[in-house]
Amino acid sequence: xxxxxxxxxxxxxxFGEKIKGIRIQRSRxxxxxxxxxDLKDVLRYAKDELGFDHISTITGEDLGEALGLxxxxxxxxxxxxxxxxxxxxxxxxxxTIIDLYPPAGxxxxxxxxxxxxxxxxxxxxxxxxxxxxxxxxxYPLRKDVSLEEMRALIEKGGGEK
Amino acid sequence: MMNISSLLKWARRKSPWIIHFNTGGCNGxxxxxxxxxxxxxxxxxxxxxxxxxxxxxxxxxxxxxVTNQTKDRLLRIYEQMPEPKYVxxxxxxxxxxxxxxxxxxxxxxxxxxxPVDVYVPGCPPRPEAIIQGFAKLFKKMEEEER
Amino acid sequence: xxxxxIRVIIGPQHPxxxxxxxxxxxxxxxxxxxxxxxxxxxxxxxxxxxxxRTYLQGLYLSERVCGICSDAHTTCYVQGVEELLGVEPPPxxxxxxVVVAELERIHSHLLWLGVAAHExxxxxxxxxxxxxxxxxxxxxxxxxxxxxxxxxxTIGGVRRDLNDERIQKxxxxxxxxxxxxxxxxxxxxxxxxxxxxxxNVGILSKSDAIKYGAVGPTTRASGVKRDVRADDPYAAxxxxxxxxxxxxxxxxxxxxxxxGKEVLESINIIREALxxxxxxxxxxxxxxxxxxxxxxxxxxAPRGELLYYIRSNxxxxxxxxxxxxxxxxxxxxxxxxxxxxxxxxxxxxxxGIDPCFACMDRVLIVDREKKRADVWTLDMLRRYGxxxxxxx
Numbered sequence: 206x207x208x209x210x211x212x213x214x215x216x217x218x219x220f221g222e223k224i225k226g227i228r229i230q231r232s233r234x235x236x237x238x239x240x241x242x243d244l245k246d247v248l249r250y251a252k253d254e255l256g257f258d259h260i261s262t263i264t265g266e267d268l269g270e271a272l273g274l275x276x277x278x279x280x281x282x283x284x285x286x287x288x289x290x291x292x293x294x295x296x297x298x299x300x301t302i303i304d305l306y307p308p309a310g311x312x313x314x315x316x317x318x319x320x321x322x323x324x325x326x327x328x329x330x331x332x333x334x335x336x337x338x339x340x341x342x343x344y345p346l347r348k349d350v351s352l353e354e355m356r357a358l359i360e361k362g363g364g365e366k
Numbered sequence: 367m368m369n370i371s372s373l374l375k376w377a378r379r380k381s382p383w384i385i386h387f388n389t390g391g392c393n394g395x396x397x398x399x400x401x402x403x404x405x406x407x408x409x410x411x412x413x414x415x416x417x418x419x420x421x422x423x424x425x426x427x428x429x430x431x432v433t434n435q436t437k438d439r440l441l442r443i444y445e446q447m448p449e450p451k452y453v454x455x456x457x458x459x460x461x462x463x464x465x466x467x468x469x470x471x472x473x474x475x476x477x478x479x480x481p482v483d484v485y486v487p488g489c490p491p492r493p494e495a496i497i498q499g500f501a502k503l504f505k506k507m508e509e510e511e512r
Numbered sequence: 513x514x515x516x517x518i519r520v521i522i523g524p525q526h527p528x529x530x531x532x533x534x535x536x537x538x539x540x541x542x543x544x545x546x547x548x549x550x551x552x553x554x555x556x557x558x559x560x561x562x563x564x565r566t567y568l569q570g571l572y573l574s575e576r577v578c579g580i581c582s583d584a585h586t587t588c589y590v591q592g593v594e595e596l597l598g599v600e601p602p603p604x605x606x607x608x609x610v611v612v613a614e615l616e617r618i619h620s621h622l623l624w625l626g627v628a629a630h631e632x633x634x635x636x637x638x639x640x641x642x643x644x645x646x647x648x649x650x651x652x653x654x655x656x657x658x659x660x661x662x663x664x665x666t667i668g669g670v671r672r673d674l675n676d677e678r679i680q681k682x683x684x685x686x687x688x689x690x691x692x693x694x695x696x697x698x699x700x701x702x703x704x705x706x707x708x709x710x711x712n713v714g715i716l717s718k719s720d721a722i723k724y725g726a727v728g729p730t731t732r733a734s735g736v737k738r739d740v741r742a743d744d745p746y747a748a749x750x751x752x753x754x755x756x757x758x759x760x761x762x763x764x765x766x767x768x769x770x771x772g773k774e775v776l777e778s779i780n781i782i783r784e785a786l787x788x789x790x791x792x793x794x795x796x797x798x799x800x801x802x803x804x805x806x807x808x809x810x811x812x813a814p815r816g817e818l819l820y821y822i823r824s825n826x827x828x829x830x831x832x833x834x835x836x837x838x839x840x841x842x843x844x845x846x847x848x849x850x851x852x853x854x855x856x857x858x859x860x861x862x863x864g865i866d867p868c869f870a871c872m873d874r875v876l877i878v879d880r881e882k883k884r885a886d887v888w889t890l891d892m893l894r895r896y897g898x899x900x901x902x903x904x
Contacts, residue, residue: 230595230806230807231595233744234807234808236806258722259722259725260725261810261817261819261836261841262819262821262834262836262841264821264832264834266823266831266832266834275821277808277819277821281738281743282738282739282740282743282744282817283743283744284744285744285808285810287808287821306725307723307724307725307844308724308725308841308844308845310844311549311840311843311844312836315840319559329548331548331550332550332552333549333550333551333552334551334552334555335552335555336434336435336471336552336555338434338435339434345470345557345560346559346560352468352470352560352561352564355470355557356470359434359470359471359473390553390554390555390556391554391579392576392577392578392579392582393578393579393580393868394576394579394580394582394660394661395579396579397579397580397623397660398659398660400642401642401646401649431556433554433555433556435552435553435555436553465572465573465576466556466557466558466561466573466576468561468564468565469556469557469558469560469561470557470560470561471555471556471557472556472557489576489661490579490660490661492659
């Protein structure tokens with residue numbers, strides 16, 4: 206059994222149906238999906254029991270009604286396990302994982318900036334990338350805001366203090 | 367055609383001070399500008415010095431596209447420079463912002479804020495092209511001096 | 513890049529501060545006690561723009577995320593798109609990708625070495641290294657047609673081939689680079705100014721390097737043997753024998769040594785790649801529309817782990833293109849290194865992670881005891897550092 210298959214088997218054994226879908230895309234690439242309430246348990250297990258000690262990044266995306274989050278964690282810098290979950294767009298909250306992976310703080314800030322996700326428990330969600338004069342409640346990576354709209358907003362209010 | 371040696375003489379006498387500002391580019395132009403200052407290209411023989419303060423600068427060299435967050439500072443640097451002042455836009459981003467035309471934080475080229483005297487296109491322009499840009503600028507400065 | 517200091521009294525707002533400073537350092541006496549980061553200075557909005565462009569147009573944008581490691585970006589990007597397509601680039605193209613990537617690593621590390629020398633005030637070394645770096649710039653231009661932004665990668669392979677003449681010139685150039693780099697490393701190991709300013713400075717323990725997610729030479733200088741080329745091989749790296757360079761010093765000196773030795777190792781990798789280069793095509797044609805799929809692509813950029821997550825949606829434009837640069841990954845570790853250290857060490861510790869921001873030319877220094885915030889330029893910090901070390 207390959208290492209990837211072993212990891213997949215252990216996750217399925219431990220979490221059963223809480224792992225909503227899991228597949229090995231190719232060598233060293235595993236994709237899985239979980240409900241938001243199970244996310245942290247799965248991450249904790251992957252880190253503490255399976256040796257996934259590095260977080261590569263957190264990807265946020267606009268899926269329409271929901272916002273998607275993908276936690277990309279690495280085992281021995283080699284196998285990447287991408288764990289997906291979703292949260293409702295009208296209540297985009299999720300628990301922070303900085304207690305598991307300290308560097309996640311900076312990735313959570315980025316997702317907060319660009320998609321408006323609130324990470325409960327992260328003490329610093331101050332803007333990482335967007336400037337001070339960026340219009341409030343405009344999240345650039347959401348699909349419902351276009352480039353033209355953002356440019357118009359910036360031209361109106363941008364650059365002034 | 368420019369007479370390079372008379373330009374060099376003029377430049378050495380005049381010794382223009384340049385302030386460089388990167389508005390948010392990828393650094394490609396910055397490293398070619400810096401390369402222009404190092405031994406192989408040796409722009410210091412022109413008497414060019416990179417300085418930190420706009421209040422003493424003759425020339426503002428801009429690399430990178432003008433972004434939302436650097437617009438104010440770029441303007442302020444320009445305003446702090448004494449007359450006569452000159453602007454050289456180095457790289458396609460400073461010229462027009464083109465590579466990042468659809469990026470929401472990018473406003474465009476430098477001339478969206480104030481007039482540019484010399485445009486050096488390229489992504490990035492090679493050190494030789496940057497030096498030629500400066501040479502053209504010196505020619506312009508020399509002519510306006512007369 | 514103003515040379516003057518702006519003094520303000522701290523209040524709930526900072527009225528005189530017009531731009532978000534990238535680094536806010538809280539200090540007590542001569543020590544840094546806290547670090548806050550904002551890096552929006554160069555935020556252009558690239559990920560959103562990627563959704564607006566075809567995959568091929570996106571390639572040109574990915575190349576310009578960073579002009580110093582542009583090849584790492586395009587390699588990471590095209591590999592991701594190739595995975596979405598289920599396409600394998602031809603073997604010869606994978607070896608050519610290695611050659612260009614390692615030439616870029618050499619240029620980037622030498623560039624850094626010059627800049628780091630400048631940080632310590634060792635301007636002669638800066639000038640020598642940048643002079644010699646021109647050798648690798650010439651090789652990059654020979655191989656690609658351009659000194660910066662080589663545009664050798666395309667989706668499905670590479671755009672330009674290597675012929676015997678070019679290979680001969682590469683071999684010659686590498687020999688010169690190897691001699692010079694060995695000399696610089698010897699010089700650095702003996703130079704007292706360098707040793708004083710870098711030994712035991714910016715300590716990042718091995719466990720902290722892992723805990724704070726450090727990548728690249730920064731983590732390898734703390735004894736962590738991780739390198740995407742070896743651990744998660746791509747291009748032709750699994751067919752070329754090479755060493756992962758690790759140092760145990762955990763300090764700025766170790767970071768210099770790792771990068772210096774990586775230059776020598778890159779020279780060897782290129783030699784091996786040229787020796788083993790298979791013949792054949794250099795690209796396969798690909799379709800513009802990509803059925804729904806996803807891919808996570810990783811490369812070892814000169815600064816460390818770079819990754820792209822791309823999703824396709826059946827059209828000729830991606831649904832999502834996420835880019836995580838190595839410099840961002842090193843920021844938590846950087847903060848750990850700065851806290852508890854001297855203000856005088858800030859420029860060299862920052863330089864130690866080889867930051868990819870446009871230029872961190874200003875920091876806000878917040879003095880807790882004096883309840884004062886000053887904006888310092890990086891030049892001022894450097895001067896402060898040099899003078900401080902002359903006194904101590």
